Structures are given as structure tokens and as C-alpha cells.
Amino acid sequence: MGHEICNRPGAACxxxxxxxxxxxxxxxxxxxxxxxxxxxxxxxxxxxxxxxxSNNPLRHLQVMHQSEKGRCYPGKRAYGYNVLDLVKKL
Known part of the structure; x- marks a missing residue:
């Protein structure tokens, strides 16, 4: 079909x-x-x-930030049911 950009099978949008x-x-x-x-x-x-x-979901929440120059960089992250604590702080 095409070139995969991630080694984890699944779909994204x-x-x-x-x-x-x-x-x-x-x-x-x-x-x-x-x-x-x-x-x-x-x-x-x-x-x-x-x-x-994915067939084996990680439940990975990654909060991203934007620099003054417009570049995105990673901030806090959580996995599993710990995402519930982090998502409340958004």
C-alpha cells in the first residue's frame, strides 16, 4: 500500500x-x-x-508545546490509566 512511518500497526488521524x-x-x-x-x-x-x-493500545497521552519560533516539542506524558490524571490538567 505505501511506506509505513511507524513500526506500530494501526491507523492515525x-x-x-x-x-x-x-x-x-x-x-x-x-x-x-x-x-x-x-x-x-x-x-x-x-x-x-x-x-x-492499534490492536495493542498503549494509552499514551503526550502533551505538546509550541516554542516562540513555532516549533512543537514534547511536554508531560502519561501511560495507561495515569492519563486520567494528566488529562484533567489540560
Whole structure:
């Protein structure tokens, strides 16, 4: 099909939910509390969420920050059910 960019099988996408364009932390909270996922990258309250799914989900939440020059860099992260504590702080 194509060249894989990750060695973990699955699928991924970036998305925004209509009506929550400025409140995406609520969407991240819902996902972490209610859904199975492999990795979720949270870029900010008003930015798209990047999420992946896999047959063996890690439940990895990675908070991303943006430098003054516009480059993204990783901040806090959590795995498993520890994501519930971190996602409440978004």
C-alpha cells in the first residue's frame, strides 16, 4: 500500500470537533475517559488532536508545546490509566 512511518500497526488521524474548536481539551478528556486508543497527542485547546489506534493500545497521552519560533516539542506524558490524571490538567 505505501511506506509505513511507524513500526506500530494501526491507523492515525488529526481532527477537530465542530463546536469544540476552542475547547479541544474536553474532547481529549472524553477520549481518555471513555475510549481505547494507542497514542493521543494534545497540541492545545484550539488545535487539532492527533490520535492513533492499534490492536495493542498503549494509552499514551503526550502533551505538546509550541516554542516562540513555532516549533512543537514534547511536554508531560502519561501511560495507561495515569492519563486520567494528566488529562484533567489540560
Amino acid at each position: 488529526d481532527f477537530v470537533v465542530n463546536g469544540y474548536e476552542e475547547d479541544m481539551q474536553r474532547i481529549a478528556q472524553f477520549i481518555c475517559q471513555q475510549l481505547s486508543f494507542d497514542k493521543l497527542y494534545f497540541y492545545g485547546r484550539d488545535r487539532p488532536i492527533h490520535i492513533s489506534i
